Amino acid sequence: MPTQNDSMRELQSTLLRQFKKLHDSLDDVTDADRAQAIVREMQEVNHRIALTGSLLFAAQAKELDGKVAAVGKATRKVNAAIADLKNLQAFLDAMSEFLGLVDVAIDLAKTL
Amino acid sequence: MLSTLRERLAVLKATVLLALAVGLCGCAGPTQKSVADWHDAVVAVREQSATTFRGVNDLVREAQLKRAGSLSSLKESDFHPGLDAESVAAWNRALDSLAGYSAALSTLLSPELAAGVGDSTKRLGDSIATTSKSELFQKQPGLASALGKLGAKLASVAAAKNAQSIMAQTDTAVSEVLDQMARMINDDSGGMETGVYQTVHANWTLQADELRLEFLKAQSPDAKRNVAARYAAVLEQRDAADSALLGLRRSILELAASHTRAAAGGPMDTSALIASMREQTAFVKGLLTDLKPANN
Numbered sequence: 001m002p003t004q005n006d007s008m009r010e011l012q013s014t015l016l017r018q019f020k021k022l023h024d025s026l027d028d029v030t031d032a033d034r035a036q037a038i039v040r041e042m043q044e045v046n047h048r049i050a051l052t053g054s055l056l057f058a059a060q061a062k063e064l065d066g067k068v069a070a071v072g073k074a075t076r077k078v079n080a081a082i083a084d085l086k087n088l089q090a091f092l093d094a095m096s097e098f099l100g101l102v103d104v105a106i107d108l109a110k111t112l
Numbered sequence: 113m114l115s116t117l118r119e120r121l122a123v124l125k126a127t128v129l130l131a132l133a134v135g136l137c138g139c140a141g142p143t144q145k146s147v148a149d150w151h152d153a154v155v156a157v158r159e160q161s162a163t164t165f166r167g168v169n170d171l172v173r174e175a176q177l178k179r180a181g182s183l184s185s186l187k188e189s190d191f192h193p194g195l196d197a198e199s200v201a202a203w204n205r206a207l208d209s210l211a212g213y214s215a216a217l218s219t220l221l222s223p224e225l226a227a228g229v230g231d232s233t234k235r236l237g238d239s240i241a242t243t244s245k246s247e248l249f250q251k252q253p254g255l256a257s258a259l260g261k262l263g264a265k266l267a268s269v270a271a272a273k274n275a276q277s278i279m280a281q282t283d284t285a286v287s288e289v290l291d292q293m294a295r296m297i298n299d300d301s302g303g304m305e306t307g308v309y310q311t312v313h314a315n316w317t318l319q320a321d322e323l324r325l326e327f328l329k330a331q332s333p334d335a336k337r338n339v340a341a342r343y344a345a346v347l348e349q350r351d352a353a354d355s356a357l358l359g360l361r362r363s364i365l366e367l368a369a370s371h372t373r374a375a376a377g378g379p380m381d382t383s384a385l386i387a388s389m390r391e392q393t394a395f396v397k398g399l400l401t402d403l404k405p406a407n408n
Binding site: 026065 | 200210
């Protein structure tokens with residue numbers, strides 16, 4: 001079953017083919033009035049090409065939001081890995097501090 | 113004496129083994145520079161697309177104003193934006209998300225983070241030496257420093273492995289986002305051609321054909337030459353706009369390809385891509401400046 005995006009793609013594609021036909025037909029026209037009519041028709045078709053293009057872009061942008069969520073999840077994983085390394089560093093620092101305190105305690109015990 | 117020799121040998125063995133372990137597993141994974149370059153490329157695509165999309169909306173508005181001359185009444189749909197603000201915001205959110213992801217990867221891979229672990233390892237080594245009053249540490253004053261360097265290297269290897277593993281897990285999602293963005297610019301799948309590129313190409317073609325009409329109405333050879341010169345300029349601008357959009361699409365696809373390469377353990381070189389995008393952005397800005405006088 002075609003999605004809404006497929007339908008809009010089909011519509012824009014059909015309009016583009018129509019636009020090209022009108023554009024090509026100008027090659028054989030030397031009468032200004034006839035050319036004027038074709039260009040006016042092209043303006044109408046072009047307006048609808050832009051309109052369907054805009055609606056298609058909007059629909060695709062909505063889909064994009066859904067896909068981006070997975071990238072956000074990956075960023076959280078990377079931040080967790082950074083936190084792991086920082087935690088390791090904090091642990092090592094705490095151990096150094098602890099050993100320093102042990103030294104102080106031993107020195108104190110020696111004076112008793 | 114024998115005991116000191118054994119201790120020294122044990123330290124030497126441990127150091128060699130750890131260094132080998134680092135050497136064997138340390139070659140894999142993306143480098144901080146390549147990830148930082150990829151991040152810069154994402155930011156450059158954001159800048160390039162913002163400039164390009166402004167151009168698209170100016171072009172569409174120009175055509176709407178010309179068409180209004182033949183309308184009997186005005187409706188909002190007659191002035192529908194080429195690309196609406198909400199959708200452009202979603203586009204920017206996607207790029208911001210990729211930029212945030214790569215910035216986090218760059219932090220994870222930064223030498224400063226690994227060096228912090230190394231410094232802490234060295235401090236712990238010094239503390240152990242003081243507390244244990246170990247002869248080994250006294251006789252080998254550089255040992256704590258060596259342990260610190262080893263700690264930094266191991267942290268750096270762990271970070272690179274983590275980064276590559278996360279990139280491999282995320283590669284499908286990153287590719288899906290970037291492929292979708294490339295399709296929004298131009299999609300020629302299923303025997304159809306759609307996207308922003310098509311809208312822009314049709315608008316420029318219409319501008320050129322309006323000049324062909326003006327040419328038919330021109331009364332003198334001079335007037336015809338004048339219209340022909342403007343016609344040629346519009347065709348050039350159309351080609352330039354087409355190239356800019358296809359260039360943007362290529363940049364987006366190259367971002368996806370370089371992420372996939374890095375996720376598989378390969379190189380992630382995007383420096384050439386960034387240079388090309390900066391050039392294209394400058395070019396599109398110039399084109400936008402040219403656009404207004406050409407239509408007046």
